[in-house]
Amino acid sequence: MTARLTRASAGVRPPAPVRAVHLGLGAFHRAHQAAYTMADPDWGVAAYTFRNTELPRTLTEQDGLFSLQVRDDGDTEAVIVDAISRAHPGCDSEQWLADLASPEVALLTLTITEAGYRVSGDPDGTAIGRVLAGLRGRYRAGGAPIALVPCDNLPGNGGVLREAIRTAAAREDAGFRAWAEDQVSFVDTVVDRITPATTEQDLATAAQLTGFEDRAPVVTEPFSEWLLAGDFPLGRPAWEEAGARFVDDLAAYEQRKLWFLNGAHTLLAYAGLALGCATVDEAVRHPVLARLTALWWDVASRHASLRAQELADYRQRLLLRFSSRGVRHNLLQIASDGSQKIPARILPVLLAERAAQRMPDAPVAALAGWLIHLRENPVTDPCADELVPLARSADAVRAVLSAVDSSLAEDRELVAAVGDHVQRLREATGRIA
Ligand SMILES: NC(=O)c1ccc[n+]([C@@H]2O[C@H](COP(=O)([O-])OP(=O)(O)OC[C@H]3O[C@@H](n4cnc5c(N)ncnc54)[C@H](O)[C@@H]3O)[C@@H](O)[C@H]2O)c1
Ligand SMILES: O=P(O)(O)OC[C@@H](O)[C@@H](O)[C@H](O)[C@H](O)CO
Numbered sequence: 001m002t003a004r005l006t007r008a009s010a011g012v013r014p015p016a017p018v019r020a021v022h023l024g025l026g027a028f029h030r031a032h033q034a035a036y037t038m039a040d041p042d043w044g045v046a047a048y049t050f051r052n053t054e055l056p057r058t059l060t061e062q063d064g065l066f067s068l069q070v071r072d073d074g075d076t077e078a079v080i081v082d083a084i085s086r087a088h089p090g091c092d093s094e095q096w097l098a099d100l101a102s103p104e105v106a107l108l109t110l111t112i113t114e115a116g117y118r119v120s121g122d123p124d125g126t127a128i129g130r131v132l133a134g135l136r137g138r139y140r141a142g143g144a145p146i147a148l149v150p151c152d153n154l155p156g157n158g159g160v161l162r163e164a165i166r167t168a169a170a171r172e173d174a175g176f177r178a179w180a181e182d183q184v185s186f187v188d189t190v191v192d193r194i195t196p197a198t199t200e201q202d203l204a205t206a207a208q209l210t211g212f213e214d215r216a217p218v219v220t221e222p223f224s225e226w227l228l229a230g231d232f233p234l235g236r237p238a239w240e241e242a243g244a245r246f247v248d249d250l251a252a253y254e255q256r257k258l259w260f261l262n263g264a265h266t267l268l269a270y271a272g273l274a275l276g277c278a279t280v281d282e283a284v285r286h287p288v289l290a291r292l293t294a295l296w297w298d299v300a301s302r303h304a305s306l307r308a309q310e311l312a313d314y315r316q317r318l319l320l321r322f323s324s325r326g327v328r329h330n331l332l333q334i335a336s337d338g339s340q341k342i343p344a345r346i347l348p349v350l351l352a353e354r355a356a357q358r359m360p361d362a363p364v365a366a367l368a369g370w371l372i373h374l375r376e377n378p379v380t381d382p383c384a385d386e387l388v389p390l391a392r393s394a395d396a397v398r399a400v401l402s403a404v405d406s407s408l409a410e411d412r413e414l415v416a417a418v419g420d421h422v423q424r425l426r427e428a429t430g431r432i433a
Pocket of ligand 2: 114153191192193194195261262265266333334
């Protein structure tokens, strides 16, 4: 019989004092920020989910421990991660407010998805509303400074969070708003580690590899990157011990990550689902998709600012990462929230190409695949109620493009090219429009 996973049974140190808080306790936080924080034994994390109540219960029963299965094509290595000192459901407002008011707490990391940064109307009940409530409590409790560290795939994610908090705080008193401007540091980050959702099979593998019954394992790849730019007024864990890099300007790395990795993911997800593929490793082996991915990287390279050799090395490595059978990343997971992802991942390159009067195949294929996805698959997207009917309307291409960027819908050649590509993807699968 496998033993329960606890700090005593695993012979792991007691929980470190809580000096960091996390919001959005999912797979990625555990594979990335928690793994980096483990390198500094003086820092413990209090991690909060947004809605999920089961994961914090499970982690609490496991003393915050979980196994991280680091898989390459052949081998899997399991590491017990001990950085999470406490786990809480998002609904535990009292503990959340107490943690964020504490001057011992120096930073808040977030993985709340791209959609989590949207603020429209009353922020109550949203992730941004929760952060605002926490900051208000901190201000009233003495106003110790704090660093906010968003770890979602958004360009200028520190600035995006700052704007979201400013908007949500519009009705707060002037003293609080001035404190938030002066004492809250918004750190920009580029984060990278491919981490799919955990499956039942991963639970069985965790037991085999660790000898413990672990009900919250996470599977990830060996590659990991964390680039940060910004201030930490009350200090931070020695994340550099685990390979994090602190830089002055993230723009070029952001392009590399969001266009080359996430842009290719989005292309593979939409065109791949249209062609009947289910996972990234399967899609990247499909001849049509392999060609489109190479074309996407060629076209993105024209507009990226890093040196050509650096980009060439990055895409070569990406191909290996995408092809790995160790990490099966579901295309449907990547296909979620397209309205929030396409503008950051695909449109900057497409718009630059259209300005140069070129019609690149790969971004056109990504948009065509998205249209098919909106018509035919279960759609998870904060704008689904608007987009799905548009995608099924008579003037679908123009209507969907205009919902993401009106200049795209005015570009007649582009509208026609996307329509043609919808047809090409359907013909490739033998389906008729
Ligand atoms: N998984 C990866 O490979 C990876 C890599 C780099 C960055 N990221 C970033 O991390 C995010 C989370 O990925 P994950 O793998 O942990 O996903 P996950 O599904 O395991 O966890 C998502 C977390 O976000 C919360 N959430 C979902 N919708 C929200 C909303 N509208 N508002 C606030 N919170 C919301 C969920 O409750 C959950 O806590 C991604 O969206 C991405 O921005 C993920
Ligand atoms: O996590 P999302 O939903 O922002 O995007 C899906 C994938 O593109 C993403 O998770 C990548 O795997 C990740 O960004 C790799 O670092």
